[in-house]
Amino acid sequence: MKCTITRQTALLSRRALLQWLGAAGMLVVLGPAGAWATPEAVQQAIRQLIGTREPQPGGVTLRLPKIAETGNSVPLTVTVDSPMTPEDHVLRIHVFVEGNPEPVAATYHLGLRAGKAEISTRLRLARSQTVLALAEMRDSSVRSGAASIVVTLGACVEEVWGN
Amino acid sequence: MAEPRVRVPSTAKQGEIIEIKTLISHPMETGHSRDVYGRLIPRHIIHTFTCTYNGEEVFRADWHPAMAANPYLAFYTVATESGRLRFEWIDDKGTVYATEAEITVA
Numbered sequence: 727m728k729c730t731i732t733r734q735t736a737l738l739s740r741r742a743l744l745q746w747l748g749a750a751g752m753l754v755v756l757g758p759a760g761a762w763a764t765p766e767a768v769q770q771a772i773r774q775l776i777g778t779r780e781p782q783p784g785g786v787t788l789r790l791p792k793i794a795e796t797g798n799s800v801p802l803t804v805t806v807d808s809p810m811t812p813e814d815h816v817l818r819i820h821v822f823v824e825g826n827p828e829p830v831a832a833t834y835h836l837g838l839r840a841g842k843a844e845i846s847t848r849l850r851l852a853r854s855q856t857v858l859a860l861a862e863m864r865d866s867s868v869r870s871g872a873a874s875i876v877v878t879l880g881a882c883v884e885e886v887w888g889n
Numbered sequence: 890m891a892e893p894r895v896r897v898p899s900t901a902k903q904g905e906i907i908e909i910k911t912l913i914s915h916p917m918e919t920g921h922s923r924d925v926y927g928r929l930i931p932r933h934i935i936h937t938f939t940c941t942y943n944g945e946e947v948f949r950a951d952w953h954p955a956m957a958a959n960p961y962l963a964f965y966t967v968a969t970e971s972g973r974l975r976f977e978w979i980d981d982k983g984t985v986y987a988t989e990a991e992i993t994v995a
Contacts, residue, residue, distance in 0.1 A: 799957040823955045827921050831955035839947040841906035842965035848957040
């Protein structure tokens with residue numbers, strides 16, 4: 727009887743150990759990937775900013791180079807097709823960088839007084855990726871646009887080397 | 890820290906859409922990079938930029954570490970009346986960098 731109990735304990739601990747090892751193994755597997763935002767993290771970030779609304783592709787244009795030698799300072803212009811009238815204008819533009827450790831790059835609050843729904847900025851990109859822009863409109867619809875870029879040398883690598 | 894720079898047309902017609910360009914020196918440390926000893930460099934970025942036109946906010950930006958160092962930003966606003974545009978950048982240490990520009994609207 728006592729022996730059985732010991733065996734059980736031993737089995738349990740072995741199972742626990744295996745589970746622990748399994749979890750550790752998962753962590754090791756996830757470790758390097760953790761440096762980039764996971765698709766779930768990107769989705770979560772999008773949901774946090776626009777809620778349950780479904781973005782409609784079109785009407786948002788991203789001007790981004792096709793290739794960047796380094797990701798340190800990549801020019802981006804986002805233009806939204808909008809008459810910018812009191813009835814129909816852009817409230818916010820969100821920029822997402824799914825290939826970076828943090829998926830949200832910026833939010834721009836425009837509103838009627840912006841006059842023209844266009845912003846230009848410079849991004850820091852960790853690797854090749856697709857940059858996504860979402861535009862929140864006055865009628866609470868959301869439009870989307872995207873552009874892909876090949877980054878030869880990611881921003882993070884360059885920073886370490888730069889130091 | 891160097892003075893922020895802005896380019897605003899000095900005159901405009903009423904209702905004209907004017908382009909505003911801004912540039913500020915800032916390291917925009919992401920909080921992800923390491924120094925030569927392998928220690929994480931703490932995050933230090935400008936997280937908010939605002940533009941007010943005679944006291945009323947006309948444009949705002951929320952920034953995250955994916956913004957390049959020395960952030961550049963160009964945007965538009967409608968020239969409504971003569972007056973003063975004020976630009977403010979706020980970073981993680983609470984420092985506020987500010988500059989102003991005058992515009993005459995005919």
